[in-house]
Amino acid sequence: xxxxxxxxxxxxxxxxxxxxxTAGEKPNIIVIFTDDQGYADLGCQGxxxxxxxPHIDQLAQDGVRCISGYxxxxxxxxxxxxxxxxxxxxxxxxxxxxxxxxxxxxxxxPQRLQKAGYVTGMVGKWHLDPNHSSKEWIREHMPDxxxxxxxxxxxxxxxxxxYFPDKRGFTDVFCGHxxxxxxxxxxDGKDVKPAKQLRKKGYRLDIQTDAALSFIDRxxxxxxxxxxxYFAPHVPLDATEKYLKRFPGKMPERRRIALAMMAxxxxxxxxxxxxxxxxxxxxxxxxFFISDNGxxxxxDMKDLPLSHKxxxxxxxxxxPWVGEKGMLTEGGIRVPFIVTWPSRLPTGKIYKHPVxxxxxxxxxxxxxxxxxxxxxxxxxLIPHLTDxxxxxxxxxxxxxxxxxxxxxxxxxxxxxxxxxxxxxDLSSPEHEKxxxxxxxxxxxxxxxxxxxSWAKTLKNPGFPxxxxxxxxxxxxNHFLAK
Numbered sequence: 001x002x003x004x005x006x007x008x009x010x011x012x013x014x015x016x017x018x019x020x021x022t023a024g025e026k027p028n029i030i031v032i033f034t035d036d037q038g039y040a041d042l043g044c045q046g047x048x049x050x051x052x053x054p055h056i057d058q059l060a061q062d063g064v065r066c067i068s069g070y071x072x073x074x075x076x077x078x079x080x081x082x083x084x085x086x087x088x089x090x091x092x093x094x095x096x097x098x099x100x101x102x103x104x105x106x107x108x109x110p111q112r113l114q115k116a117g118y119v120t121g122m123v124g125k126w127h128l129d130p131n132h133s134s135k136e137w138i139r140e141h142m143p144d145x146x147x148x149x150x151x152x153x154x155x156x157x158x159x160x161x162x163y164f165p166d167k168r169g170f171t172d173v174f175c176g177h178x179x180x181x182x183x184x185x186x187x188d189g190k191d192v193k194p195a196k197q198l199r200k201k202g203y204r205l206d207i208q209t210d211a212a213l214s215f216i217d218r219x220x221x222x223x224x225x226x227x228x229x230y231f232a233p234h235v236p237l238d239a240t241e242k243y244l245k246r247f248p249g250k251m252p253e254r255r256r257i258a259l260a261m262m263a264x265x266x267x268x269x270x271x272x273x274x275x276x277x278x279x280x281x282x283x284x285x286x287x288f289f290i291s292d293n294g295x296x297x298x299x300d301m302k303d304l305p306l307s308h309k310x311x312x313x314x315x316x317x318x319x320p321w322v323g324e325k326g327m328l329t330e331g332g333i334r335v336p337f338i339v340t341w342p343s344r345l346p347t348g349k350i351y352k353h354p355v356x357x358x359x360x361x362x363x364x365x366x367x368x369x370x371x372x373x374x375x376x377x378x379x380x381l382i383p384h385l386t387d388x389x390x391x392x393x394x395x396x397x398x399x400x401x402x403x404x405x406x407x408x409x410x411x412x413x414x415x416x417x418x419x420x421x422x423x424x425d426l427s428s429p430e431h432e433k434x435x436x437x438x439x440x441x442x443x444x445x446x447x448x449x450x451x452x453s454w455a456k457t458l459k460n461p462g463f464p465x466x467x468x469x470x471x472x473x474x475x476x477n478h479f480l481a482k
Contacts, residue, residue: 047319056265124230127229213272283343284341286367294334
């Protein structure tokens with residue numbers, strides 16, 4: 001009995017010691033999440049030569065550039081839901097835009113980190129509260145309102161308020177798209193109590209960077225988690241002369257403005273890293289840089305007038321990948337993905353194994369000293385990026401969106417759009433330009449079966465059924481050989 005007691009005491013001491021060590025080593029974590037920025041649109045990707053992103057390129061040089069980095073959906077709301085929950089959004093029914101907001105019973109990554117002593121900040125585009133497009137949610141919570149696609153339903157503040165970021169685990173918020181922000185702190189770092197709507201003049205991306213700097217200045221004494229979803233290069237396209245003049249010469253005007261917007265983000269990344277250095281926080285700050293989905297090319301990248309009200313190309317590019325936002329081809333889900341942590345990660349490394357935005361949450365939770373949670377779908381990337389674990393983080397990655405589904409295992413990708421089926425070798429120069437399903441039918445059938453098994457575990461179980469919608473049909477016919 002005495003030996004057992006002594007053993008338990010030793011174990012308790014070990015746990016306490018580990019907790020102390022972990023608390024002392026907890027890194028600051030910054031997640032920079034851009035909006036509709038395609039795979040090609042960083043200079044370090046090497047796809048295009050018209051970019052000017054020196055600060056982000058340096059971020060990649062100072063850390064790891066994941067060239068097979070994926071998002072969980074080719075659309076804004078579900079991809080954000082996956083990132084912030086650490087769970088595939090199909091598990092809780094947020095399959096696409098126009099359905100529901102982030103469910104209140106989902107335990108988000110910032111809520112988890114708060115329990116580990118983190119200050120948590122959110123600056124920029126939220127997009128996870130109910131809005132006029134949340135048709136399913138409106139039917140449930142506003143049963144007296146007729147849902148009509150032609151009319152925008154105004155969501156009462158009282159109903160929307162529980163979904164705001166300061167109610168979902170963020171201690172400091174400066175939430176907004178352009179010049180109007182729901183905030184509980186200001187750009188001078190002072191508290192705004194109670195939280196309220198602030199109007200700020202200026203360029204939206206500069207405002208978002210200023211707010212991020214203010215958050216850092218406010219929280220240098222405790223470990224912090226900052227989620228910075230920039231509203232760019234998503235439409236409406238908008239840039240100031242400061243950034244536009246960096247891109248003279250003949251080019252599509254939509255491309256010019258997108259380049260200017262991405263240059264504004266790049267300046268922001270540089271300012272954030274400078275501020276971290278001022279506070280001597282560089283070494284122990286982990287930074288993720290990821291896009292929420294691929295660029296919306298609208299098939300043919302027409303340089304439509306900026307006054308065009310319907311959907312239009314945002315000026316971003318997905319080269320060399322096939323497809324665009326809204327598709328589960330690589331152009332829709334394979335995105336810029338950089339991880340930098342000077343004190344722990346190697347520099348100038350290119351990581352080839354597939355990684356997912358789901359890994360952000362799992363990584364953050366473990367680095368914060370919290371226990372692993374089997375509900376999280378991601379993996380702690382640090383052991384993999386440092387080569388302590390040689391195996392890939394994921395044996396397979398799965399997707400389901402609209403009437404499409406896909407799985408990647410190693411170099412192989414099985415993709416189904418409606419009743420059309422494809423098998424691609426992503427390591428080949430042809431990647432998704434050549435369908436190999438007739439050459440490798442057994443492999444395709446095995447991947448399809450694994451995809452179907454995964455789909456059965458989702459809230460709305462099963463494979464997508466029915467005909468492709470109009471946009472999907474247009475894209476598949478345009479980008480993929482029949």
